[in-house]
Amino acid sequence: MNIINLAKLGSKHLRNAISEEIYLKTAHDFTMPVSIYAEVIERCNYKCRYCSYWRRPDYSEEMTIEQWQAALLDLKSFIGKYHIEFSGGEPYVKKGFLDLARFCHDNAIHWGVTTNGSSYKNKNIAKQTVMAKPFNINISIDSRTERVHNYSRGIEGSLTDIKTGLANIRAEKERQGVEFPVIIKPVVHKLNFRALPDMVYWIREIGGTAVNFQPISPDTAEASGELWIDESDMPDLMAVRDKLIMMKREGAPILNNELLLTMWPNHFRNEKAPRDLLPCRVGMRTYFIRTDGRVEMCWNFPPIGDVKKQKAREIWYGLEGSTRRKETVQCEKLCLFTCLSQKTLGDKVKMGLTLLR
Secondary structure (H helix, E strand, O other), rough: HHHHHHHHHHHHHHHHHHHHHHHHHHHHOOOOOOOOEEEOOOOOHHHHHHOOHHHOOOOOOOOHHHHHHHHHHHHHHOOOOEEEEEEEOOOHHOOOOHHHHHHHOHHHHHHHHEEEHHHOOOOHHHHHHHHHHOEEEEOOOOOOOOOHHHHHHHOOOOHHHHHHHHHHHHHHHHOOOOOOOEEEEEOOOOOOOHHHHHHHHHHHHHOOOOEEEEEEOOOHHHHHOOOOOOOOHHHHHHHHHHHHHHHHHOOOOOOOOOOHOOHHHHOOOOEEOOOOHHOOOOOOOEEEEEOOOOEEEEOOOOOOOOOOOOHHHHHOOOOHHHHHHHHHHHEEOOOOOOOOOOOOOHHHHHHHHHHHH
16 A cells, blocks of 8 residues: 555545535435445354354355456446455455455456455465555454454464464565555454453554454344443443544554544444434445345445446446435434444545554
C-alpha cells in the first residue's frame, strides 16, 4: 500500500460521497459500488464459537475460479479500478484462490484477504501470497493469550501457528521488497474485551500493522450466551472503550473510528442506531459477492442479482438494486460489522493515514 494507490481509491470514495448526498436529497442515482467484498467459500478449517459456517450440513454452490475472474473483470468495466476484499469461510481452503489473487494483480485489481492466518504457516503459501502483491491482509486474532484465542477459535495451537505464519509473511515482505499492511481483527467478546488495550501495540511485535476491532454478533448459542457482554460487564466495557479512544487519539494503530467505538455498549444492549449513524449508506456503496454468485448490499436484505447471469451495471441499477437502496436507507439497525459500519470520507482518510504510519 502506498500513498498514490490510496489517493486513487480515495478519489472514488469522494465521488461516491457526493453521489450519496445527491441521492439522499434528490433520489437521482449516480452511486456506484466502492466497497467490494467477495466470499469465495463457506467452508473453513477453524471452529470458531461465534460462527455457524463450519456447523452447516451442506454448503452453497461455489463459483469456479474462471467464473470469479469473469465477474471481477465485468465489475472493472463498470466502475474502473477498485479494491476487493476476499473472505470466507477460509479463503485459502478454496482450491485456486492464489490463482485468483494473481489474476487480480495481473489485471490491476487491488486485492485484500480476511483470513484466520493458518495457511501462512506453509512458507510456500506465504511466499506466493506476497508475490501476488496484496493491498492488505486481515488476520483474525482474538487475544495475545493462547488459552483465550484458541478457545474462541476452536483450534488448539492456532495462535502459535498464526504467529509462525506472520513471521513467514514478514520475512517474505522483506525478501521480496514488498510493503502492505497486515491488519489484526479481534472479535470483541466477554472473554477477551478487558485485555484488548494490551493487544494494540503487541500486534506490531508479531508483524501486524494496525488493529480493527469487531464486536461479536449473536449468531450462535455460544455467541449469545457465554461470549456475550451483558449489563454486568458494562462498566468494564466502557472503561476499556474509553481507554482505546484515548490510545487512538495518542496515535495508537487503531482503525475503528471514535463514534463506532463509542457505540459498543449500544451494540451489546441491542439498541437501534443513533441519529449520528443514520441514514445507512451501505446500499449506496457496498457490492458483496457471495460464494454462489449472488450479490448483496447487506446480508440483512435479499440479494440484488447474480454475477453468473447478469452484468454488474445491470445488477447495481436494476429493479432489485434500486429497491434495496431505498430499503437500506430507511434501516435503523445498529451495525458494527467492520464491512457494514458507517464510515465518513474523513474516517477513511484517517484509516489510510494510520496504515501509512
